[in-house]
Amino acid sequence: MKKHLLFLFLSVFFFIISTNIGLAQNGLDEVVREIPAYSSQTSTNYDQNFLNTTLGEGIGLVLSFIGILFLILVIYGGITWMTATGNDQKVEKAKNMIINAVIGLLIVLSAYAITNFVGTQLTN
Numbered sequence: 001m002k003k004h005l006l007f008l009f010l011s012v013f014f015f016i017i018s019t020n021i022g023l024a025q026n027g028l029d030e031v032v033r034e035i036p037a038y039s040s041q042t043s044t045n046y047d048q049n050f051l052n053t054t055l056g057e058g059i060g061l062v063l064s065f066i067g068i069l070f071l072i073l074v075i076y077g078g079i080t081w082m083t084a085t086g087n088d089q090k091v092e093k094a095k096n097m098i099i100n101a102v103i104g105l106l107i108v109l110s111a112y113a114i115t116n117f118v119g120t121q122l123t124n
Contacts, residue, residue: 007104011111059112066108073101 081094 007107011107059115063108063112066105070101070105074098077101 077094077097080097081091084090084094
């Protein structure tokens with residue numbers, strides 16, 4: 001139960017941080033336009049979407065890692081189930097591992113979908 005609460009807390013924390021970073025980038029863009037001395041010293045190739053792109057790449061990397069972790073947990077659960085040799089405790093452990101991995105993946109994908117939706121709404 002503690003692991004689930006920790007995972008939920010970290011997901012919510014990451015969601016809050018990611019939206020605040022996007023808002024900070026928008027504020028930085030406005031400040032750069034208002035200060036002529038700073039805008040003249042920066043290159044004309046200033047990428048306004050740098051932070052959004054970097055954040056998106058980071059989220060993609062984290063989701064790739066979670067996908068690999070999910071695959072490993074499901075394979076390990078399947079191997080545990082196949083090698084249980086009739087031991088009910090091992091079978092139950094393997095079932096719980098697979099179920100928990102699927103639930104964790106659904107939570108992560110839901111958090112990504114919500115973050116993507118909110119980020120899209122904030123940038124429009």
